Every structure is written in structure tokens, then in C-alpha cells.
Amino acid sequence: MSYVSLENSESFLKCFEVIAEDKSCIVSDSVLYFSGKTGKGFITAAGIHTGIEVLALNVSMLTDDLTIRFQPSPDASSYILHFDEIEIPAKGDNELPVNNLSGGEKSHSAVSIAGAGRGKTIVYPRERVIRSLVVRVRKNSLDDLIKDFDAGTIGAVLDSPEGPASLTWPITFKYRLLLNDFMNEIVQHPFRELFTIRNVSMLMEYLLQQFFVMQKLAAEGNGLSSQDTRSLSRVEQHLCLHYKKEFPGIEKLSRISAMSPTSLKTKFKRYYGETLFGYYQKNKLEHARKLLDSKIPVKVVATEIGYSNPSHFTLAFKKEYGFSPWHYLNPH
Amino acid sequence: MKFQDPDQEKPIKALQVFSLPVGLRAATLKATVDRQEIPLPDFHEEGYTISFINFKGDVRIGTGHRPGDKEQTASPGLGLICAAGRPMSFRTGASVPFAALVLFVPKGWVPLFLGANTPFRKLEQQLEEGAIITCRLGRRQLSQLSSALNVPGEKASVALGEKAPAASGDKAIAVLDLQNSALALLEYFLCNRHRSLLGVSPTSDIENEDDLSLIREVESYISEYYCSDTFTVDSILKKTYTSYHRLNFLFKSIHGMTISEYIRNKRIEKSKEMIADNVKSISQIAYEIGYSSISNYILAFKKVYQITPGKYKKQIDSLA
Numbered sequence: 001m002s003y004v005s006l007e008n009s010e011s012f013l014k015c016f017e018v019i020a021e022d023k024s025c026i027v028s029d030s031v032l033y034f035s036g037k038t039g040k041g042f043i044t045a046a047g048i049h050t051g052i053e054v055l056a057l058n059v060s061m062l063t064d065d066l067t068i069r070f071q072p073s074p075d076a077s078s079y080i081l082h083f084d085e086i087e088i089p090a091k092g093d094n095e096l097p098v099n100n101l102s103g104g105e106k107s108h109s110a111v112s113i114a115g116a117g118r119g120k121t122i123v124y125p126r127e128r129v130i131r132s133l134v135v136r137v138r139k140n141s142l143d144d145l146i147k148d149f150d151a152g153t154i155g156a157v158l159d160s161p162e163g164p165a166s167l168t169w170p171i172t173f174k175y176r177l178l179l180n181d182f183m184n185e186i187v188q189h190p191f192r193e194l195f196t197i198r199n200v201s202m203l204m205e206y207l208l209q210q211f212f213v214m215q216k217l218a219a220e221g222n223g224l225s226s227q228d229t230r231s232l233s234r235v236e237q238h239l240c241l242h243y244k245k246e247f248p249g250i251e252k253l254s255r256i257s258a259m260s261p262t263s264l265k266t267k268f269k270r271y272y273g274e275t276l277f278g279y280y281q282k283n284k285l286e287h288a289r290k291l292l293d294s295k296i297p298v299k300v301v302a303t304e305i306g307y308s309n310p311s312h313f314t315l316a317f318k319k320e321y322g323f324s325p326w327h328y329l330n331p332h
Numbered sequence: 333m334k335f336q337d338p339d340q341e342k343p344i345k346a347l348q349v350f351s352l353p354v355g356l357r358a359a360t361l362k363a364t365v366d367r368q369e370i371p372l373p374d375f376h377e378e379g380y381t382i383s384f385i386n387f388k389g390d391v392r393i394g395t396g397h398r399p400g401d402k403e404q405t406a407s408p409g410l411g412l413i414c415a416a417g418r419p420m421s422f423r424t425g426a427s428v429p430f431a432a433l434v435l436f437v438p439k440g441w442v443p444l445f446l447g448a449n450t451p452f453r454k455l456e457q458q459l460e461e462g463a464i465i466t467c468r469l470g471r472r473q474l475s476q477l478s479s480a481l482n483v484p485g486e487k488a489s490v491a492l493g494e495k496a497p498a499a500s501g502d503k504a505i506a507v508l509d510l511q512n513s514a515l516a517l518l519e520y521f522l523c524n525r526h527r528s529l530l531g532v533s534p535t536s537d538i539e540n541e542d543d544l545s546l547i548r549e550v551e552s553y554i555s556e557y558y559c560s561d562t563f564t565v566d567s568i569l570k571k572t573y574t575s576y577h578r579l580n581f582l583f584k585s586i587h588g589m590t591i592s593e594y595i596r597n598k599r600i601e602k603s604k605e606m607i608a609d610n611v612k613s614i615s616q617i618a619y620e621i622g623y624s625s626i627s628n629y630i631l632a633f634k635k636v637y638q639i640t641p642g643k644y645k646k647q648i649d650s651l652a
Contacts, residue, residue: 198515205508
């Protein structure tokens with residue numbers, strides 16, 4: 001098992017040497033590439049010395065678990081955020097995701113924020129597709145931002161000794177899309193630091209917005225068991241992956257989740273703050289927006305994301321964003 | 333901070349200044365300006381200012397201290413970078429709707445976030461010497477700019493597809509929104525400049541990288557398939573997601589001819605070679621290079637070489 005300890009900025013870079021030695025990988029230009037025998041993909045660091053340090057992992061099929069440990073620091077002057085997307089490699093299109101996510105301590109798809117005071121250990125399981133950003137951000141740079149936002153709720157929750165060591169929320173399609181884009185571009189990007197900081201900034205916005213929604217939902221009483229949340233995240237993953245197809249229908253989703261349609265509907269709404277179809281539709285349209293950004297015409301985008309009729313797509317787009325795809329492309 | 337106007341001695345109200353969490357400062361301005369000079373905020377620090385502007389009407393960029401000296405016309409949808417403290421202002425004659433996002437990059441920020449990039453040093457040098465470097469914004473950037481400028485006042489996060497958060501979080505989210513747009517614009521600007529600093533310079537009046545690569549793609553597609561009888565301009569359009577007019581426009585500005593002329597020339601050139609080989613009959617050649625009727629082929633040949641293929645063949649035969 002690879003084991004990495006992170007105490008200060010330098011150790012972000014040093015950890016590469018540790019992993020590299022352990023797994024016989026290649027390090028070049030502060031990017032660590034897995035050689036193929038021990039896994040595929042890369043790990044890279046960015047933002048060292050800027051107060052927002054980022055470790056990005058884009059790896060699949062590791063032959064061994066990878067552990068990253070932040071040492072507890074007494075002054076506790078930073079937060080550790082991590083955004084993990086961890087999937088079982090796809091086997092077939094129609095197969096239901098296998099239910100063996102019960103890796104105990106191991107990480108699963110989630111976003112989380114923790115105070116650095118108590119330290120933090122993240123275990124990335126082997127034989128998975130992993131996209132993850134680990135961010136260590138100095139408290140003062142984040143606090144200014146969220147003080148106004150939640151009147152110090154996050155800080156208070158994390159600082160109280162009885163409270164949970166970290167706050168964790170489910171990952172949603174927004175994070176997935178962003179992580180995907182990020183990993184595709186980070187290695188060849190000419191301004192890596194700038195690119196990283198922009199993406200981290202966007203992730204933080206998502207996180208704060210999600211926190212706000214989740215906080216409200218939690219206040220209303222959440223009452224979901226860990227089994228529920230696992231089933232729900234399976235449903236969520238299914239909805240995310242199959243955005244090109246028709247909405248799978250409540251019967252199929254309830255089979256995936258092993259819940260009754262009614263309880264699936266209510267619980268999904270409680271966990272993700274969206275209805276099943278609303279979530280599916282939002283994800284779909286986000287994909288559409290990305291395609292529009294890459295200059296693909298509206299007609300083709302509509303077919304690409306599974307609309308048989310472009311005007312249906314236009315209507316759905318307009319309903320979601322308030323302006324038509326055409327207006328999105330021509331803002332003036 | 334006050335922004336003095338020489339005429340009215342009072343700051344522009346629509347100008348708002350933000351400190352972004354990431355260490356940049358930003359000023360936004362969105363108003364109909366009806367005065368001589370639109371002042372830029374002075375951040376009183378060493379660094380660079382990057383202004384992204386968009387407007388309707390007539391605006392000039394003044395680089396001298398007084399109105400009138402050293403002016404050039406600005407085009408809408410422009411990004412400009414210069415060393416902070418350098419005299420630069422926007423001047424208008426009449427009242428124009430004007431929108432600007434001015435980003436201030438402190439000197440200390442540069443090595444942290446941009447230092448690893450060597451081409452940027454070149455850019456820095458040019459800036460030290462007092463240059464103003466510009467970059468045209470694309471559609472996506474313009475929409476980003478307008479959403480960034482909407483951020484503080486209205487619940488403009490709608491533009492990002494978000495539900496407007498409740499009041500307590502509004503400001504933090506708004507600032508983050510602004511920061512995200514600002515960073516994205518900055519990234520676009522630098523990446524765009526980065527390419528030209530690396531020496532990838534456009535050869536014609538087409539400035540856009542994407543357009544050039546599109547043309548190259550179409551050219552290679554044509555050279556591969558132009559002899560097939562199922563090959564049409566339509567199939568190119570389908571493959572590249574472009575419209576006929578756009579492709580024609582691009583072709584004209586690079587090759588000086590429309591796309592169908594380009595394809596015809598290629599075919600006729602090929603047929604000329606085949607005639608010179610003197611192996612196949614003219615009708616055979618016509619079918620082989622993708623013409624469905626011989627008279628069409630003869631007409632096309634005549635258009636390019638002012639001679640019919642038959643006569644051309646005779647000429648060659650007589651020479652041989």
C-alpha cells in the first residue's frame with residue numbers, strides 16, 4: 001500500500017517521490033505518470049506556496065490502494081477539501097452498477113470539507129476509475145468568503161470538538177463535468193496554476209451552494225441510512241452516465257436502488273435537492289451547453305444528447321436557463 | 333477609492349470595485365456613458381491591469397495624458413493588458429452603452445500563478461516597455477463578460493444555470509461568480525496570447541486559430557475524397573458542422589475562390605494529368621474524377637483552361 005504523508009507545502013511535491021519510488025513511476029515536469037504496470041493515469045500538484053494547494057489525481061486501475069495522509073497540525077490554520085469521483089470501470093452499457101462500494105474506510109464519490117487540525121486520511125481504492133482533487137486552503141482565505149455566506153456555520157461545525165471531523169456531501173453532475181474537463185486539460189495547459197485556481201474557485205462555489213441547500217434539507221430532518229445513501233448514489237450515477245438515452249423511468253431506477261418508487265422519489269429529493277427527472281434533465285442540458293461551447297450547432301447538439309426534435313431541445317433549454325440555445329451563442 | 337472625472341469631479345456611480353478571494357481585484361462598470369472620458373480605476377500598486385470591454389458605438393482608446401493625443405479606435409469585445417499606472421483611458425464622443433471588467437493583477441501574484449510559463453516573460457517584457465496588448469474576445473467570452481457584469485446587482489446567477497441562493501449567501505456567491513468569470517477571461521486572454529508568443533502566427537487576415545484548423549481539415553478531407561462520385565459540399569458541411577456561407581467565406585479569404593471552385597479546380601487538374609497520361613478516354617476520365625455527365629465535365633474543363641479536353645488532348649498528341 002502506498003502511503004503518503006502531507007505536512008507542509010514541500011511535502012506535496014515530496015509525496016511524488018514517495019509514490020514514484022514505491023510504484024516505479026515516471027515523474028516529469030511535476031506530473032507523475034503511472035507506468036502501466038501499477039495503474040494508468042497521472043497525479044499532479046499545483047498552487048504550491050499560494051495558500052491554495054491542490055493535488056489532482058486522475059488514475060484508473062491501480063493495483064494497490066493509495067493512501068494520502070495529512071498530518072494533524074496543531075495550529076489548524078487550513079481546511080482540507082476533497083472532490084472525489086470514484087467509479088467502478090464500466091463493463092457494459094446495460095449492466096447495473098455492482099453493489100460493492102462498501103469499502104469501509106475507503107473513499108467513495110463525494111465532496112467533503114474538513115479542518116486540518118485533526119489530520120485527514122484519504123484512501124483511494126484499487127481497481128477503480130478515480131478523478132480527485134485534494135485542496136488545502138488556508139483558513140483565512142476561505143473564511144472571508146464563507147463568513148458572510150453562512151455566518152460561520154461551516155467553521156463552527158468543524159471547530160467544535162464534539163462535531164464531525166468533516167462535512168461530506170454527495171457528488172453531483174456539476175462536479176463530475178468539471179473534474180472531467182479539468183483532468184483532460186491540466187497536463188498540457190500552458191498556465192497550469194491559473195487553470196487550477198479557476199477550477200478550484202468554481203468547485204468552491206458549487207460546494208458553498210450545495211452546503212446551503214444541504215444545510216436546509218438537514219434542518220428539515222434528513223433521516224437517511226448509509227444504505228439509502230449508497231443506493232441513491234447508484235441511482236445518481238446511473239442518471240449521470242446515461243444522459244444520452246431517454247429518462248430510464250421510475251421502475252428501472254427503483255430496481256437499481258432497491259427502493260419503492262415513492263420512497264426513492266422522496267429520498268432522492270431529500271439527498272440531492274432535485275427530483276429524479278429534474279436532476280437527469282439538468283445534467284443533460286449541462287452536457288448540451290458544453291457541446292454548444294465547442295461550436296457544435298444546435299441541431300447536432302440536440303441529436304447528440306438524445307433529442308429527436310431540435311425544437312424540443314430548444315424548449316427544454318429555454319425552460320432551464322431562461323434563454324434559448326441561440327441566444328446563448330449570440331448574447332448580443 | 334475615488335475615480336476623478338476632469339469635467340464633473342465626481343466618481344462614476346456604476347463603477348464597483350471588488351477584492352477577489354484569490355488575490356486579484358476587479359472593477360466592473362456597466363452604464364450608458366455620455367461623457368468625454370471613461371476613467372479606469374487606479375489601483376495605486378505595481379502590477380498589470382487587464383480590461384475587458386464591450387460597447388455599442390464609437391469608443392477610442394487614449395494612451396496619452398490629455399484627450400486628443402495618441403488615440404486609436406477600439407472595437408467592441410476587446411481585452412487589453414497593460415502595466416498598471418500607465419496612462420490609458422476610453423474616450424467617447426456621444427453617449428454609448430459601455431461595459432467593462434477591469435482586473436488588477438498585483439505584481440506578487442504573477443510568479444505564483446503565471447511564473448512557470450516562459451512565454452509569459454516575453455509578454456511581461458513588452459508590458460514593461462509600455463506596450464498595450466490586445467486580444468479579441470470570442471462569443472463565449474462575451475457571454476462570460478456580460479454575466480460577470482450582471483453579478484453584483486441583479487440575481488444574475490441565473491445566467492450560470494443556478495438557482496439564486498437566499499439572501500445571506502448572495503454576496504459570497506456573487507463574488508465567487510465574478511471571480512470565476514474573471515479567472516476564465518484571464519485564462520482565455522493569456523492562452524490566446526500564449527499561442528502567438530510561441531510563434532503560431534496566422535498567415536492571412538483570418539485571425540482565428542479554429543478557423544485555420546477548420547480550413548486545413550476541410551482541405552485534407554477534399555484531397556482524400558474529391559474523386560468520389562458521392563462526394564458533395566454537403567458532406568463536408570455535415571462533417572465539420574459549418575454552414576455553407578461560413579465555409580465559403582473562409583475559403584475565399586484564404587484561397588480566393590469558393591469551395592466548389594476549389595473542388596472543381598482540383599478535379600480538373602487531376603483530369604488534365606490523366607489526359608496527359610494518355611491511357612484513358614475522356615469520357616472514362618470524366619466518370620473517374622466524379623462527374624456524372626460528360627458535358628458537365630467538358631464545360632468545367634473549359635472554364636478552367638479555356639479549352640475543351642478534346643482539343644487539349646489533340647494538342648498534347650501533336651506535341652508528342
